[in-house]
Each structure stands twice: as structure tokens, then as C-alpha cells.
Amino acid sequence: MEINEMLRKELKYLKEYNNSSIMISTTAKHALDFRVLPRRNIPGVLAISCFMINEECMLKETLSFFDGKVDYVYIDVELKQSLNLFKVAKEVIKKSKLVSVKPNDTTIESCDLLIRNYFEDNIYNKNVIIIGTGNLASKMAVRLAERQAYVYLIGRTKEKENRHIEALNSFLPKYSSPIQSIEGSQLVEQVDLVVSFLSGEFTNDETLFPLIHQNTFIIDGGINNFSNDFIQRMLLKNVHITRLDTRIALPYQFLSTHEYTNAFFNDVYGASIIQGVSVVAGGYIGKEGSVIVDSTKQPNQVIGIADGSGGVKKSEQLCETDRNRLHKIEKFISTYSKTVI
Template identity: 60%
Template sequence: MIKLEIIEQFQQELDYLNNQKHSSIMISTTAKHALSFRVLPRRSILNTAMSCFMINDAKLLKKALLFFDGLVDYIYIDIEQKQDLNLFEIARSIVKKSNLTTVKPNDNTLESCDMLIRNHLKDDLLNKDIAVVGTGNLASKLATRLTERQANVYIMGRTNEKEKTVTEALNLFLPKHTSEVKPFEEIQSKKKVDIIVSFLSGQMSKEDRLLSLIDEDTFVIDGGINNFSSSFIQRMLSANVKVTRLDTRIALPYQMLLEHDYTQSFFNEVFGHATINDVLVAAGGYIGGEGTVVVDNLKQPNQVIGIADGSGGVKANEQLSEADRNSIRKIEKAISTSS
């Protein structure tokens, strides 16, 4: 049986949302052992107010979905299955009136951390020294991202063997001329580092390994939340070292891109194939058959890119047949007429 208190919390959030221009809720879960239900801080993005819930119980999830379906514009659902509870599978069977959209919190976390670091370093990561604590999903993705931004990245794991395994794996698919991700032991020759980022599932046990690398210019980021002990944080603050917990609101627009006007305009107006003046046209990367005129925009073309060769490319000028040239003339006439 659902507690009355939870229903009252649903209603309180709905009362707030009813006073906003556009409304939405976001339901997520967590890999950590946690309460079955929690109301998270509200958010606002792209003129849309959002109430957020962490739900780790199937009955509570169904109740929340039934309560809000049709009363909010969007229901955002965490697609990452961190528990033995498939939020999206349940949501798609219940939500009938609101727009149901999936979100990937891990990606949002990655984008947020990336932008936080870029902002702090004024988007200049060239040869900056960054220690990434952790060898899991987020730590590995971030290490790859920062290395591609030309930073010197060192991964700290539970053991030297773990560090070596992960760095070797990441270096296998980094671009050819990119510097390699290195294990933490190779950082010892460095006096200080510019950034320390931690992405652990729990509190760090070897904080002392970091102390010699930190000075007043080092920026310490607790990406995993509560990775650092209170004594470590106190020590950093006493030494005037900047320490922050990662706020994933930074990249919230990233999660909403599918519904953004620009993205929807691309799918509705740019991408696909159609017929203009009895001529087949394609745009937005859509591969047309031989003779298809490739344009920049399907609904309102402004430029002829070329004639499709039927295998994913465009014909060279000397390969164009008279029929091809006639098709181009027809489309160029349509463009000039519409403008």
C-alpha cells in the first residue's frame, strides 16, 4: 500500500508544476543502496519546469506514472538499468497521454564534468595534468574525453594492475596522434596537477596518495559524490584548494536535445528524401539511389550538393549524365523560385 505521505508529495510537486509554462517530471534510479523513494531538487530548463524523483520500487513507480500521466507535458525516464527494475519498460506500458522521453544520467554526468573542467581551464586543456580517480564507466569515459582534448591524463585505480588494464584498453581506441592515457604511477614525476576528478562508487581509501600533487591552483572535483572524507575536504579548504561536488544541472540541456526545436526541425525539415518538381531529392545524410539530387534541406532547399552515385557518394562533374544535369536545373529553378 502506498503511503499517503508520498501521494501528498506528488500533489505538492504537481501544484508547483501547474504554475509553470511547461511541466515535466524526471524519474531516475541509482546503483547505490538507497531509499525506495525520494523527492530530488527541482530543475528548470528550456522554459520547462521539472520535478525530480528517485524511485527504486516498482509499485511506487507505477503509482507515480499513473498520477502524473496527462497532467504534465513530459515524463523523462532514466533508461540506464542500475537496479533489478526497468523503469522504461514499466513506463512505456503505463504512460499514454504525456510525452515519454528517455534520459541517460551517466551521459549527463560526463557532459557536466567535461564542461566544468573546460570552464575552469578556460577551454584550454593542452598539456594540463589531470588525475582521474576510478576505473569504472564514468572514469574511463572522462579519461578518454579529456585525453582527446589534449590533456595529460593519469588513471588511479584500486591496484596498479587495474590501472594498467584500463589504460591499455582505452589507448586501443584513442585516435592515432592522441597522447596515451597513463597509469597513476607515472604521475609521480609531476610536482602538481591541475585537476583531480574522482568517480568512485564509495569513499576513497587512498587520499594520501593525492596530497603531494595538490597546491592552491589544483581544482578537486568529487564526481562520485562523497568520495572524499570530511577530513580531506577540511584539509583542502584550509589550504585554499578549490573543492566542488559535481552538479549535473550543468548539462541538463543535453538530456533534452531530442525534444529541442532545432533537433526536431532537423528530423522534420532537413533529414530524409522527397520529390521536388518530379525529381528525387535527399538531405541530412540520407543516402539516395543513383540520380537522386542531394540538397542541404528537404523542405526548403537552398543548395544543391550534387548527384548521388548510388553508393553513398556524389558523382564527379564529368560523370553527370544529361538527365542528371536536367534534374539539377529543375531543383535550382525550384530554389530560385522559392527565394
């Protein structure tokens, strides 16, 4: 099927929805120059046609075709290849809204949610094996260690494994159990969770077999990380093994365009003037004497008076002007609340 015909087919699908978008990503693995990926949608919110593109001419053709025909163009901003998708998209997209996304972050959020769901949000003291020492494996190892699991890392080489373990432990929270190498560890019990994030197939199955039991949960996050033989053996033992579906965290990927996020930046964050008084909210550091509130547009709470250096003045530090400013804003809030009721 010609590329243009594929694009027209996707556009026909998108036209059935009030809000539409396309998502374009690439991969570090060897892949085709152009591929249509499974569609995604958030019921009642958004329909998405997805593409994997690794060739600049095809990228430009796709972007030009959809520009102005969809509401959003989501672009993978991670540089996995020499082709810079976001740079090209900035040059081509003129009518649709261009939004950068980080698929790696969505993958991590999806994996985290899957694990939390499986273990009913209780990873405390679970024995976890992470296979891999790359971006995703490292982030997942830290995430699960922070959730109070005992994490053991398996790398392609002992040297790389040790280097990563040392680096990850250097910034773990102080009282977290340190991430360890499975080799030489005190792990004698069977494991609760195995997560693999490799760019190829795991070839050391024998390391895992003695540690896996019927209730072990195995996640193939790298896709095709485990051999057919390994998968068959797990299924025969009724071990739950699954491939990661990143649609789990799809709302996270679109958080920057969500109405809640937009409302925060439009109505909460920043500085404004209310009743002639300077107010700040949302973490915005105000000048000395500014009133710190919970929202710059329609405040419901007064936090205090800014001291001009990122802090809040103590009660004994308040001057008469400060107290007058507080009184004005508190009166405004009280009046506004009665009007709303």
C-alpha cells in the same frame, strides 16, 4: 509525509508553468525506495519535478499519478538495478509523452562543461588525475585525453587499473597522449585537475597531497568521494574543490525533444520530391541520380548528384539527365530565395 501528498505537492509546483514534466531515475548505490529530488527548470521553457525510485509499486503509483497531468515523462533508461524503469513506464504511461534519458551521459557533459569553463576551454597539456575505472571515470578519461590533456588513472586495484588503461588507449585517436597509471609514471609536476568518479570514498589521499597546488581544480563527481579531512585540508590551502552539479548540462538531456532536433527530422533529414526531382539531405543515402541538398523541405544549397553508393558523382560522371535535375533544383532554390526576400 505520505507519497501521495509528496506527489500532490510537486504537481502544485508544476501547474505554475506552461510546460511541465517529471524525471524518474534510479541509482546503483543503496538508496531509499522513494525520494523527491531537487526540482529543475529551464527558465521560460520547462519545469521538472525529479524523483529517485527503486521500488516497482511506488514507481507505478508515481507514473499513474502524473500521466496526462504533465507534458513529458523523462525516464532513466540505464539499468543500474533489477528494476527496469523504462519497461514499467512503457506499460503505465498512456497520455504524457514518454522520453528515455541517460543520466550518465548528462553527468559526463556536465563535468566536461565545468572543466572547460574553469580552464577557459584550454585543457591542452594539462596534467589530469582521474580516480576510478568505472563507466563515468573511463568516459571522462577518454574525453580529456581527446582534449589533449595528459591523463593519469587511479583505480581501486592495480589489475583493474592496467586493464582499463590498455582498453582506453586501444581506441584513443592515434596522436593523443596515452592514458597512464600514476604509479611509475613520469609525472613529477603538480597536477592541474583531479576528477573522482567512485561509488565510495577515496582512501588513498596521500597519493594526491604532493601533487596538489593552490591552482589545482578538484571535482567530486561521485559525491562524497573525498573524506572530511581531505576537504578541510584543501579548503585551508585555498584549493578549489567542488561537487558536480549535473544541472549544467540539463539542455543536453532534453535534446531529443528540442525544437531544433524536431526541425532537423521534420524539415532536413530524409528524401522528398521537389519539382518532380528526387532529393535527399541530412546524410540520407539516396538512389543513383538523386540530388543531394541541405534540406528536403526548403533547400538553400545543392551538394551534387548521388552515385547510388553513398558518394557524390564527379562532374565528368554527370549525364544530361543529372544536369537537368541539378538545374531544376537550383532554379527552385533561386525562385524560393527571391520569394522570401
